[in-house]
Amino acid sequence: MFVAQAPPGNVFMSAFSIGLRSLFAVVLVAGSSVVAAAQDLPTVVIVGAGLAGLNSAMLLEDQGFDVTVLEARDRIGGRLFTLDQVAGKPEAGGNMIGASYARVIDRSRQLGLQLVPSAQLAGGPAAMEYHVGGEFISPAAWAGSPLNPYPESLKRVPPGSAMMAVLRDNPLKTPADWRSANAAQFDTPIGQKLDALGFDERAKQLAGHANSYGNSLDDTSLLAMYRIMAVYTMARGLPGGSVAVAGGNQRLPEAMAASLAGQVLTGKWVTHISRDDKRVTLETADGETYEADYALITVPLPALRNIVISPALPDAQREAIETLDYAKTLQAFFTVEGEYWGQHTPSVWTDTAAERLFATADADGKVSNITLWTTGNEALAFGALEGATQQQALYQAVYDVFPAAKGKVTLREVRDWSNDKLAGGSWLRWQPGQIGAYADVLAAPAGRLFFAGEHTAIVNTGMEGAMESGERAVGELMGLHQSSTKQSLAGEDLFVYCQGCHSLTVGEPHKLGPNLSGFYGRAIASREGYAYSKALAGTDGSWDRESLQNWLNDPQKMAPGNRMIYANPFDQEQLEILLDYLETAGR
Numbered sequence: 001m002f003v004a005q006a007p008p009g010n011v012f013m014s015a016f017s018i019g020l021r022s023l024f025a026v027v028l029v030a031g032s033s034v035v036a037a038a039q040d041l042p043t044v045v046i047v048g049a050g051l052a053g054l055n056s057a058m059l060l061e062d063q064g065f066d067v068t069v070l071e072a073r074d075r076i077g078g079r080l081f082t083l084d085q086v087a088g089k090p091e092a093g094g095n096m097i098g099a100s101y102a103r104v105i106d107r108s109r110q111l112g113l114q115l116v117p118s119a120q121l122a123g124g125p126a127a128m129e130y131h132v133g134g135e136f137i138s139p140a141a142w143a144g145s146p147l148n149p150y151p152e153s154l155k156r157v158p159p160g161s162a163m164m165a166v167l168r169d170n171p172l173k174t175p176a177d178w179r180s181a182n183a184a185q186f187d188t189p190i191g192q193k194l195d196a197l198g199f200d201e202r203a204k205q206l207a208g209h210a211n212s213y214g215n216s217l218d219d220t221s222l223l224a225m226y227r228i229m230a231v232y233t234m235a236r237g238l239p240g241g242s243v244a245v246a247g248g249n250q251r252l253p254e255a256m257a258a259s260l261a262g263q264v265l266t267g268k269w270v271t272h273i274s275r276d277d278k279r280v281t282l283e284t285a286d287g288e289t290y291e292a293d294y295a296l297i298t299v300p301l302p303a304l305r306n307i308v309i310s311p312a313l314p315d316a317q318r319e320a321i322e323t324l325d326y327a328k329t330l331q332a333f334f335t336v337e338g339e340y341w342g343q344h345t346p347s348v349w350t351d352t353a354a355e356r357l358f359a360t361a362d363a364d365g366k367v368s369n370i371t372l373w374t375t376g377n378e379a380l381a382f383g384a385l386e387g388a389t390q391q392q393a394l395y396q397a398v399y400d401v402f403p404a405a406k407g408k409v410t411l412r413e414v415r416d417w418s419n420d421k422l423a424g425g426s427w428l429r430w431q432p433g434q435i436g437a438y439a440d441v442l443a444a445p446a447g448r449l450f451f452a453g454e455h456t457a458i459v460n461t462g463m464e465g466a467m468e469s470g471e472r473a474v475g476e477l478m479g480l481h482q483s484s485t486k487q488s489l490a491g492e493d494l495f496v497y498c499q500g501c502h503s504l505t506v507g508e509p510h511k512l513g514p515n516l517s518g519f520y521g522r523a524i525a526s527r528e529g530y531a532y533s534k535a536l537a538g539t540d541g542s543w544d545r546e547s548l549q550n551w552l553n554d555p556q557k558m559a560p561g562n563r564m565i566y567a568n569p570f571d572q573e574q575l576e577i578l579l580d581y582l583e584t585a586g587r
Contacts, residue, residue: 041066042481045282045290047270047307048298050078051094051463052452054256054264055103056296056470059496061261063478068292069257070268070284072303072422075250076257079300079423080463082248083333083413088362088369090119090333092415093426094249094463096242100235100565101460102512103467103500104252105243111255114246121347122359122367130159131350131401132206149203160349160356162207163217166193167229174556175234175459176567178227179439189432190225191217210355212327213429215376224430231461237563238512239531272308273297273449280448294477298452298470302326302424313446320438324455326425328418330379332372332394338408339367346370353378354397370409372397383416390414427462428455443473450477459567471497472569489574491581497569504585513564519543520586535561543586545579552578 042065046053049071057067075081080094096118097104108115121128130137133147142148143155150162157165177183194204194217204217213228214220245251257264269285273295280295297304301321312318336359340346346359346367355374362368372394374382385393391411398405417426430439443456452473457465474496482489495504501513508515514530524539524547525532539559541547550557552575555564570578 042294042485043292044068044294044296044477045070045280045292046296046298047282048078048303048453049073049076049253049257049264049266050298050453051080051104051253051256051466052454052470052473053078053296053298054253054260054470055107055467056298056452056474057260057262057264058107058256059470059474060477063474063493063496067260067262068290069260069262069264070270070282070290071264071266072269072299074266076264076266077250077253079417079426080250080253081415082250083415084248084250086333086369086412087335088360089248090360090369090371091244091249092331092333092413093417096244097249097463098235098242099238099240100231100512101462101464101467102565103471104463106500106511107256107467108245108252111252111259113251113255115243116246118242118244119360122361123345123347125347127345128347128349129345131348131352132159133351136344136348149200149206151198151203154197158349159206159351160210162199162203163190163194163211163220163225164229164232166190166197167225170226170229170233172226172230173560174567175227175230175565177230178223178435179458183223183226184436186223186226187430187433187435188222189218190214190220190222193222206351209351210349210373210375210378212329212375212426214431215328215380219431221430221432221435223435228461231459231565234563234565237533270307272310274310275447275449277447294448294450294481296450296452296473296477298466298473300326300423300425300453301428301455303422306421309446309449314441314444316438316441317444317446320442324428324434324438324442325431326418326423327427327429328376328379328383329426330374330382330414330416330418332382332397332411333413333415334370334372334398334409334411336367336370336409340402340405340408341367342402342404344402348401350401352397352400353381354401357398357401370398379416379418383419443469445476445480448480459565467500471500475569489577491577491585494570494574494578495581495585516582516586518587520583533559533561533563535559536563545583548579548582549575 044060044065044067046057046067046069049069053069057069060067081092083090083092130142135147137145139158142158148155150157154162154165171186172178172183191204194207199207208217211220213224270282271285272283274281280292282290282295301324304321348357354372355378358371358373359367360369382390382393394411398409417423443451450473452469454466454469457469460468478493501511502516503511504516506517510530514527519527520543523542525537536559553568555562555566
């Protein structure tokens with residue numbers, strides 16, 4: 001039985017009557033201190049109601065666990081945050097859903113959410129002008145501009161894209177390769193690569209401006225950037241463009257929370273976690289205590305640093321949690337009451353403090369919103385200001401680029417992720433040398449305590465990385481539970497790693513990957529209605545145990561250049577169990 005020692009706070013609950021969820025019998029009595037679950041179900045407390053925590057909760061409930069989610073904020077979603085109170089409902093975090101976000105797209109559709117094209121820059125991104133050295137420069141004129149400091153071979157690269165353009169020699173063949181031993185040699189400052197390519201100080205200053213992955217070129221890891229580029233490269237080969245959830249992307253975590261049979265309690269700041277070989281106990285700032293068989297921690301590292309864990313985690317893991325920092329981001333959201341851009345584009349990339357001004361239009365095509373988006377040291381500088389002083393500085397940053405904006409834009413909201421003590425920034429930024437030191441220990445389970453979150457993802461980044469990390473942590477937790485209870489691992493349990501991209505149900509539509517019903521024994525790349533990559537379509541043979549094993553071990557080795565975004569999470573025993581399952585379920 002799961003016991004909370006005071007009445008629960010905000011609760012998102014729904015009842016399911018099908019599948020494993022029909023096992024649950026959750027009872028909430030007003031004023032009661034007991035939350036009862038069906039007898040003998042294993043219990044899990046998840047800390048954090050962002051995508052990682054909520055995806056973990058859904059997966060665990062599907063496997064018959066009794067789950068409770070504790071969230072410190074008074075809302076659901078973590079760093080996925082739609083500003084519902086601002087006209088146009090701009091996204092302050094989790095801005096768009098890319099074509100490679102298989103798990104995010106699958107969950108959205110599963111929960112009945114409508115996906116629509118994501119908000120586009122007014123006038124289109126290709127036409128967006130640059131504002132450099134106080135002058136507006138069109139994309140067509142940039143290559144020949146005297147203000148363009150880049151080496152001759154990179155003259156045509158937009159000023160804000162140079163740092164990505166130098167990564168075209170990416171040694172990583174897949175997004176997962178950044179964790180390989182061979183990749184460690186690239187865990188150096190990206191500034192060194194720019195030096196070798198002939199960037200002078202002005203060129204480096206411009207290339208490093210609006211850097212979303214470090215405060216400077218010296219503290220930005222080249223290997224981390226190669227990883228980002230590998231993700232982008234893989235995603236570019238996928239059909240479809242970026243989408244958003246109708247009504248705001250925050251509707252996704254809200255729907256995920258509402259779908260759970262267990263409780264999602266907001267306003268629950270976890271302060272202490274203790275564990276032994278049988279139970280985990282969590283204490284919250286409001287004096288409540290929660291006990292469970294397992295706990296899964298999904299909060300960003302700055303929030304995790306404020307939780308006392310006993311017994312203490314291993315030294316290397318504690319050092320990683322204390323040391324790793326997050327990318328600094330501050331966004332200011334304005335509504336637009338009049339035309340401010342004159343003969344220029346309403347969106348610009350600028351070498352001023354504003355960094356980027358992104359304008360979006362309403363359904364009628366009228367420019368309605370501007371987002372000022374700053375990173376790194378500029379974000380820290382704005383974040384150090386308060387109240388009216390900060391507001392004045394943000395207005396002035398817009399006026400420095402568009403003087404005519406005075407009286408035509410209104411600041412509605414400031415979102416400073418850097419000074420948010422539950423986030424500490426937008427995402428984990430790996431500094432040179434840190435990947436080799438900390439990547440392998442950061443998410444290591446500690447007895448009955450498990451870790452997820454975008455910062456622990458191996459293949460994906462952003463929202464999809466958060467969802468991916470939940471799969472990994474749930475697999476680890478289930479492995480320990482089945483081992484400790486002497487249960488056999490089932491193939492359908494392992495298929496959880498596959499279900500974001502594939503379905504085995506006859507008649508269900510293709511996801512990011514093809515429907516796998518009846519695939520076993522068929523020719524490779526032969527499912528009707530699915531657009532296979534040229535690499536896989538050119539692969540001979542059929543799907544049998546040997547070809548499946550080769551594919552799951554290393555898709556790129558079997559079909560170099562295919563679009564499978566995947567890192568093998570299985571040991572040999574697990575792989576054999578999954579192959580047994582697919583051999584039967586895939587016929």
